[in-house]
Amino acid sequence: MEILSLLSTGLLEALQPVNLLLIIIGVTLGLFIGMMPGLGSVNGVAILLPITFLVPPASAIIFLAAIYYGAMYGGAISSITLGIPGASTAVATTFDGRPLALQGKASLALVTAAVASFTGGTVSIVLFTIFAPPLASVALSFGSPEIFALMLLAFATFVGLGGDDIPKTVLSICLGLVFAAVGFDEISGAPRLVFFDMTGFMRGINFLVLAIGVYGIGEMLWTIDSTRGKITQTEAKISAKGVLRDARTSLKLGAKGMSIGSLLGFFVGILPAAGATPGSLMAYGVAKLSSRDPESYGKGNPDGVAAPESANNSASTGSMLPMLTLGIPGSPTTAILLGGMVIWGLTPGPRLFSDQPAFVWGLIGSFYVSNFFALVINLCFIPLFIWMLRMPFTILAPMIFVLSVVGGYAATLSMHDVWLMLIFGLGAFFLRKFDYPLAPAVLAIVLGPIAEPTLRQSLLLSSGDPSIFFTRPIAGPITVIAIILILLPLFKKLRDRFATAPAKGT
Template sequence: METWSLLLDGFATALQPIYLLYALLGVLLGTAVGVLPGIGPAMTVALLLPITYALEPTAAFIVFAGIYYGGMYGGSTTSILLNTPGESASIVTALEGNKMARAGRGAAALATAAIGSFVAGTIATVLLTLLAPTVARLAVSLGPSDYFALMVIAFLTVGALLGDSAWRGMVSLAVGLFIGLIGVDTLTGQSRFTLGIPQLGDGIDVVLVAVGLFALGEALYVGSRLRHGELPIIPITRGWRTWMRRSDWARSWKPWLRGAAIGFPIGSIPAGGADVATFLSYASERSLAKPEYRKQFGKGAIEGVAGPEAANNAAAAGVLVPLLTLGIPTSATAAIILSAFQTYGIAPGPRLFETQSALVWALIASLFIGNALLLVLNLPLVGMWVKLLQIPRPYLYAGILVFAGLGAYAANFTTFDIGVLLVLGVLGFFMRRLGFPVAPLVVGAILGPMAEEQLRKAMQISQGDASYLVHSPFSWVAYGVMIVIIALSLWLKRRRARYEASLPAVDTVAIASLDEQIELHEPHPEVDRGRLSTTALPRVRPDDEGDDLDDSPPSR
């Protein structure tokens, strides 16, 4: 009962007119930026992070909740209408949703995506409400060695499992740990890796790391591969009959629920992520569909949009469980959200529900509100989002560079930060060119100093005895769970790879940019011996006109 009373207090705060306005602003901004082609949720959150600097913490995180959910939803519009998913989790939506749009059912695909996101997001947020306080209470009793074990789990799972190439992930993690150690050592007062530059004494701001690697690095990468040409946007037919029919509702409600059940737990574990959840949801719907509906998969089955979109949003809420209760990000987007907490001097973890109770419950309540606003706004405003898709690419990415530069300057109001941003952007560009995942670097830069602090505390308590790191039952359980997570993640990735191989008409390109102008058959350095790295996933290739109703096997 205490949980529900605290949640009601959160609603009392979040339902104030000014905070409702902030929630509306966050949803609008998140969807508007997320709907742009080639911009995924992580880049959306990183790009819009600086706009919250002038707000007080409660207002800032309510805006952030709207941006987070809006950015997650925005990719479905580009996937369905442009055949260009903004992230790996939207690939399945592009596969089935674009086929529905080409058959004149784009409105139904967008509607089932929006409603499914609302249903699954609401269910997942209820589970977050129930689980987060319990996990936080258990985490209060943990010691330094236990926290260090949790961070080792985050390092190894995120570094080794994000992508098919484990060594690339670990190299990216090592670079992130190096960046996190730059600055003055708080224990000895000695400068580390500052190269004699006084401005580096305080370290590199995590906001610069996030914006530089995601926004600037992505813009440089896409700009280097940009091609001229018009975007083939599929128009939306007006009229109520073009929306979901009774049969569509009957075929969609079970996938919505199953997607929520699959997405939330997978989103909660390290290296699970929304992309794994969406592929598992798609596989489940394909196997559970009635024979007459199973034939439509690959040609525009509505279950292939409803289930994965629900799993996508449920996984987004699942990511917040370890983030709020343990302070451990399990995805790139979660790492950027953690940096937002640190900007306000707030440390997510077991004490968060005690020290910042009003803030965290207002944030959870705003997730419910933002999810409802997302549904109310996006169904009637689809036409406006379609207009945004027509922004010329040079203007779009020039705007991203401008906002990234302004955000870097606003962090500390020094021109030195703009130079750091440029260096990080160039680093992000070359990482994408060479196929190195960016998420482990961000996680290493944020968690590295925290892991060092916990390790030093453990060594001080044990007077230098390294066996203290594995002395508690929790640490044994944690390392055992890590082995299980790695084994489970490898099995899930192999399962996903089998379904990727069975998907019709796909080409291997970089999901990191997913720019429509990239030549489909251009060799990409992220493809290693025919296998897909963490940022190299299939993009759906439009079939020839008239193939939508063809019952013949799909061409490769």
């Protein structure tokens, strides 16, 4: 009951005219920032942070959180309409969002993304409201072995899928892991895999550069190749009725993806070091794995849009939790928000909830309000995005190219990354020609930098004994499930062989 009264004061705070206005502006800005490839919530929040000194701290964080939220919705839009991930958190959305758009179901994909984002947001806020303080201790109980086990599970969901060619999936993961290892070794501090001694590689390979290369440039080449330069036009109709119908369809077809994404995303989000990008990729993997028809993923399954989109919104709320209660940011964007809180004179940490209830509950209240407005504003803009898709591909292709180059440059402001992105694009095109799945490589470059140090920390803890992953109460079960998932295809193969062998004998 105490929570309810605190929450209602928080909601009242969020609904004050100034805050409400800030939420609407923030969500709209975030939507467009998220849409621009190369600009994600991190950039948006960083750029707009100074503006927040004009308003009281509670309004300031409400504004920044609204941008964060809006960007989570916005990232999906360019992923679906152009096939370029608008933000790193929306990479998984391109897997099925783009195929849907190419089939003329862009509106369904966009509406699904919006509805899923809303669902993910709402579920996570409710979880946040009820469980915030106890969940902080869950985050604390995750040490290196637990986080590594979780990463193993994420990889396993991608390997253990029936649909794709397993050796090719493994190869794709390895390729991603190699790219993830470029740069400085976190543990010894030594530079490694610095190709051609170029200082650009010392910084490591930016994940967004790979993602834009693979999905922006690679996808464009693929479309040109598959249509042989024929002018193609994506059929897309706009009507308010259509949007409503799509909303119903998306709820029906994407329900499972949404529930998986909402829960998994929140959980991954509250772990420091993870964040929304791994959360959305893992949700995609789990949704595909648990699907009765994994083959349809990657070819335009609404669940494949719903899962990552609900997960990234859910994770963005979740990652506020370690920031507020432990003072440890769960994602790059919350790291900047944390800086903001210090500026406003608030000390995040175990005592924030008891010392600053007005601030904390105002923020939580604003999550509810921003989430609602993000949905409404997003749905209003959908016709505009669809209209964009009606352009002939001859116009769209150069646009995709320019946006990809700008996005690649904006991420780090270096030409090195633009060349790298073009090379990745070409490479992705040829790998796709030879039927290599690319999503696992993208997953590996996101999770590699989390998995590697935690693996090494764990092995240091145990003096090199791998049994540490099995004997700890939380890590143990996760590791076992991951290994079963990895071996699943092998079992299936064996079973098939035993099933067919007697048949041959008779």
